[in-house]
Amino acid sequence: MVKFQNITKIYSPHTIALDNVSFEIEPKEFICLVGKSGAGKTTLLRLFIGEEKPTQGRIFFNDQDVHRIRPGRLPELRRKIGSVFQDYKLLPVKTAYENIAYAMEVIGATDIEITRDVAEVLDIVGLTNKADNFPAQLSGGERQRVAIARALVHRPEVILADEPTGNLDPYHTLDIIRLLLKINEMGTTVILATHNKDIINSLGRRVITFHEGKVIRDEEKGRFVL
Amino acid sequence: MFTPLRRVIKSGLDSFSRDGGLAAANLFIMVMTISVITSIFFFQDVGQFLISSIQEKVDISAYFKYETSEERILEVKDELAQLSQVKEVEFVSKEEALANFSERHQEDLVLMESLAEIGYNPFLASLNIKAFNPNQYEEVAGFLKDSSYGGLIEKVDYYQRRPVIERIFALTSNLNTAGIILSLIMVIVAVLVAFNSVRLAIYNCREEIKIQRLVGASNWFIRGPFLVQGAAIGAFSALIALLLFTFLSWILNSRVEFLFPDLSLFGLFLTNFWLIFFIQLVAGIGLGIISSLIAIRRYLRI
Numbered sequence: 001m002v003k004f005q006n007i008t009k010i011y012s013p014h015t016i017a018l019d020n021v022s023f024e025i026e027p028k029e030f031i032c033l034v035g036k037s038g039a040g041k042t043t044l045l046r047l048f049i050g051e052e053k054p055t056q057g058r059i060f061f062n063d064q065d066v067h068r069i070r071p072g073r074l075p076e077l078r079r080k081i082g083s084v085f086q087d088y089k090l091l092p093v094k095t096a097y098e099n100i101a102y103a104m105e106v107i108g109a110t111d112i113e114i115t116r117d118v119a120e121v122l123d124i125v126g127l128t129n130k131a132d133n134f135p136a137q138l139s140g141g142e143r144q145r146v147a148i149a150r151a152l153v154h155r156p157e158v159i160l161a162d163e164p165t166g167n168l169d170p171y172h173t174l175d176i177i178r179l180l181l182k183i184n185e186m187g188t189t190v191i192l193a194t195h196n197k198d199i200i201n202s203l204g205r206r207v208i209t210f211h212e213g214k215v216i217r218d219e220e221k222g223r224f225v226l
Numbered sequence: 227m228f229t230p231l232r233r234v235i236k237s238g239l240d241s242f243s244r245d246g247g248l249a250a251a252n253l254f255i256m257v258m259t260i261s262v263i264t265s266i267f268f269f270q271d272v273g274q275f276l277i278s279s280i281q282e283k284v285d286i287s288a289y290f291k292y293e294t295s296e297e298r299i300l301e302v303k304d305e306l307a308q309l310s311q312v313k314e315v316e317f318v319s320k321e322e323a324l325a326n327f328s329e330r331h332q333e334d335l336v337l338m339e340s341l342a343e344i345g346y347n348p349f350l351a352s353l354n355i356k357a358f359n360p361n362q363y364e365e366v367a368g369f370l371k372d373s374s375y376g377g378l379i380e381k382v383d384y385y386q387r388r389p390v391i392e393r394i395f396a397l398t399s400n401l402n403t404a405g406i407i408l409s410l411i412m413v414i415v416a417v418l419v420a421f422n423s424v425r426l427a428i429y430n431c432r433e434e435i436k437i438q439r440l441v442g443a444s445n446w447f448i449r450g451p452f453l454v455q456g457a458a459i460g461a462f463s464a465l466i467a468l469l470l471f472t473f474l475s476w477i478l479n480s481r482v483e484f485l486f487p488d489l490s491l492f493g494l495f496l497t498n499f500w501l502i503f504f505i506q507l508v509a510g511i512g513l514g515i516i517s518s519l520i521a522i523r524r525y526l527r528i
Contacts (some may be wrong), residue, residue: 049440078442093244105233106443150441192404 001027001189002048002158007057009043009213012104014066017043018054019213027157028182032200033193034224035210041193043211045160049081050074062157079107082188086163088143090135096146097122097131103150121149125179141172148179158189165196173199200224230447238454248427249459254355255423256463256510257470259416263509264471264502267411271498273405275489277398282356285393286363286384287318288370289350294378296351302375303353309369311362316354323349350380360395420513425521428452435525445526452518460514464506471495471502 002025003205009018025031033041044161046052048059061077069077082087090099097118104114118187122128125145135143144164151159161180165173177199184190194200200207200223207222208215217225242249290299299317306315318326331337341348357363367384370376384391401418428435431452438448472495479492495502 051440072445075439075444078440081442083440089433089440091434091437093241094432102438102443103441105230106438106441106447108230110229130234154442 001063002191003060004044005058005060007044007047007054007059009040009047009052010055014025016213018047020057021210021213021215022057023208023215023218025172025189028184028187030181030190030203030205030208031192032203032205032222033191033201033210034195034207036195039210040213042162043212045083045162045191045193048160049083054158075106079154080157082154082156082159082161084144084147084151084161084164086166088145088147090146090150092135095132095134096127096138096142096149096178099135100148100150100153103154107154109154117153118149121153124152124182125149139172140167141169141175144168144176145171145179148176148183152183152188156188158191159183161190161192161194163194164192165194165199170198177203197224231450234447234450235454238451239458241451242455242458248416248430249455252423252427252459253463253466256459257466259420260463260467260506261470262412262416262510264467266412267498267505268471268475268494270349270405270409271494272489272491273401276486277401279486279488280394281360281398284352284360284363284387284394285356285384286367286387286391287352287354288382289352289380290378291380292350294351298375298378299351299353301369302378305373305375306353306355306366306369309366311357311359311365312355313358314354314356318352318354320347320349320351323352351419357447360391360398363391372389390528392434417513421517421520424456424514424517428518428521432525435522439526448526449519449522452522453515456514456518457511458514460512461507462510463514464503464510467506467510468503 004021004023007018007021008016010016019038020043033044043052047054048061048066050069061080062222063181064077065075081155090096091102094102100118100121101114104117109117119128121130125148127142127145127149130142135146138146144167148159148161148164151161159180164180165176168176174197180189180190180192181203204221206220207217209217209222209225287304290302296319303315303317306312326339327349328341355363355366357366363384367382370379370382435448475491475495479490482489482491
């Protein structure tokens with residue numbers, strides 16, 4: 001479903017973010033990318049959603065070369081991918097409800113669909129009673145749940161979660177991971193980048209370990225080893 | 227089809243009303259810009275009025291020899307009136323000239339006594355001539371000198387007044403050019419300031435734009451609300467500027483009227499009301515939309 005082929009990303013001769021990375025992701029997989037900060041996890045995700053171009057190599061999503069897509073059609077790719085970030089990236093001038101609804105508005109959903117689906121995902125992430133709060137009025141864990149709801153609401157094929165628990169306490173961390181597992185069970189592929197050892201070890205899913213831009217380990221039911 | 231448009235408009239108006247501080251700052255700059263543009267329009271009118279009222283005061287007189295008969299002078303008058311340069315010709319007879327003089331100097335006993343001493347009316351009959359343009363007096367004076375009536379004429383005072391007339395002519399045409407250049411500079415400065423403040427506002431939103439891109443919004447879906455917001459600020463500013471000008475021209479009206487009795491600021495404002503409002507609206511909305519469009523371009527390249 002997703003194929004990374006010999007990906008290299010060089011920012012400057014001294015900064016090689018990714019060095020000849022190749023692997024494939026199957027549909028409905030739950031895959032963890034681990035590694036120290038600066039190991040190349042985030043760069044890989046940015047390449048995947050077309051935010052940047054690789055210096056070498058190709059990325060395929062459903063057999064389509066991501067970097068051959070014209071800039072005008074890039075939004076269509078991104079609508080098939082739900083992104084969750086460490087810093088939430090919610091729109092500060094929109095309420096929780098509007099933030100989630102926005103992801104549906106951009107794909108041209110009808111008002112009826114929006115009302116129905118937003119209510120549904122708000123229920124999944126347990127924030128029905130906070131729908132009218134602005135991000136500034138929510139706690140870190142709640143904001144991340146809004147972000148996940150937004151990533152989820154247009155039924156993407158893949159969810160990218162880049163350090164989604166980086167800013168959260170252990171209790172909320174567990175919350176978010178449970179949510180991602182639930183989403184995965186409902187049939188969505190999940191790519192989780194993290195350096196949280198406990199999470200990786202408790203999950204028992206496929207783990208790809210990065211070190212200085214290279215893949216040094218790719219194991220089914222992997223553990224956190226650096 | 228209409229759903230995205232409705233959403234774009236709603237989103238633009240929402241951020242306009244929610245982001246109060248930023249909107250207020252932009253509003254202020256826009257009102258200033260529109261005011262500058264409107265004042266230029268206004269001053270152009272007032273300036274034209276002042277220039278033409280100065281030009282109105284310029285004339286030349288041809289004095290006829292003492293023995294010339296009134297019929298001959300009126301013939302010259304008819305001839306002059308047919309010249310394309312001449313706006314108005316007025317005949318002043320010897321008696322009128324004397325009456326004018328006496329009226330003007332009735333306080334001055336020495337002058338009046340010496341006039342009485344002479345024993346006859348020493349004044350010459352004359353034609354007062356007004357041209358359409360100050361630079362046409364030379365031709366009129368030349369016509370009087372060279373025509374067959376040249377022998378009847380004692381003197382044409384153009385030759386004494388010439389420096390003054392030429393200076394007025396130079397001054398008014400300079401004023402016009404200076405006005406146009408100054409207006410252009412002011413408009414450019416105002417537009418740049420407005421453009422920059424909109425750019426700053428959008429710079430503040432660059433994170434938001436990035437997020438919208440990541441969620442998969444198309445460029446027009448992102449751009450739209452900013453354009454709506456720009457247009458809303460522009461339209462609002464135009465309304466404020468209009469109120470400001472109504473108030474100012476009303477307040478200043480009596481003062482200006484005191485200086486120039488024929489000039490009514492408020493009247494000028496009222497006769498041009500729709501034109502002024504149109505200029506303000508177009509300037510406001512146009513500026514808002516165009517500067518938003520240019521400013522947002524660079525953030526859409528993610």
